[in-house]
Structure formats: C-alpha cells, structure tokens
Amino acid sequence: MKHDFKVNDGVSFGYGADCYPGTVVKVTPSQVHVARDDWKCIKAPSAMGAHDGEYEFIQHKNALVMIFTVKKGGRVTPIGETGSALSHGRKFWMDPSF
Numbered sequence: 001m002k003h004d005f006k007v008n009d010g011v012s013f014g015y016g017a018d019c020y021p022g023t024v025v026k027v028t029p030s031q032v033h034v035a036r037d038d039w040k041c042i043k044a045p046s047a048m049g050a051h052d053g054e055y056e057f058i059q060h061k062n063a064l065v066m067i068f069t070v071k072k073g074g075r076v077t078p079i080g081e082t083g084s085a086l087s088h089g090r091k092f093w094m095d096p097s098f
Contacts, residue, residue, distance in 0.1 A: 003070050005032045010057070010090040013066070013078070017095035021057045022066070030070050032086060035063040039092045048096050057090045 005011065009024040011034055026033035038058040045053035068076045068086050076086040 003027075003032060003074065003076050005076065005086070005088075009088065010037075012087050012089060012091040013068070014084040019091045019093045021055075021090035021092050023059050025065060032068045032070070032076050034066050034068060034086065035059065036066065037063070037090065051093055053093075055090075055092045057092075 005024050005027055007024055007027060011022050011024055012019050013022060013034065014020070021037040021039055022034040023037055024032055025035045038060065039055045040058065041053060042056050043054035045051070067079050069079055070076050071082075075082075077084060
C-alpha cells in the first residue's frame with residue numbers, strides 16, 4: 001500500500017502514550033525517514049495532562065533520523081514495531097502519569 005508522506009512534511013510519532021514531533025527527510029515507496037525535532041513550550045497546558053499546550057518546533061540538520069516502514073495495511077511504523085504509527089502534523093505531548 002502507498003503512503004502520502006513527502007520530504008519536509010511535519011509529522012508526529014508516538015512511544016507509549018507520548019507523542020513527539022519530526023520532519024520527513026527522505027521517502028521511498030517502502031520507507032519514510034524522519035528527523036526528530038526539538039520543541040519549546042510557548043504556552044503551558046491548562047492542567048496536568050491537558051493537550052492544549054502550544055509549542056514551537058525546531059528542526060536540526062544533525063538530528064537523529066528514524067526509519068519507518070510501510071506495512072501492508074498502509075500504516076507507517078518504526079522498523080520492528082507495530083504499536084505506534086507516523087501521522088501528519090507536528091505534535092508534542094508527554095503522559096504525566098509516568
């Protein structure tokens with residue numbers, strides 16, 4: 001199945017309940033390479049665990065690059081994983097319960 005990610009797309013990926021921002025740096029029919037972005041809080045969430053905080057996302061030339069693969073059903077997941085998937089749009093959130 002084909003993915004619709006393009007170079008320079010802002011994306012998000014999760015680990016557990018957390019969500020991190022990234023930028024697509026390379027695409028092939030079977031893989032999407034994503035550089036991890038940094039973030040800076042510009043408006044704190046209204047309460048612990050709330051998803052309404054605002055963040056500035058910062059791209060770096062030498063950032064860690066993660067490789068995601070396209071699964072048969074179209075999900076784009078980190079190599080060796082099935083639980084988290086790549087999504088369009090930069091987001092940041094950390095679960096405060098850990």
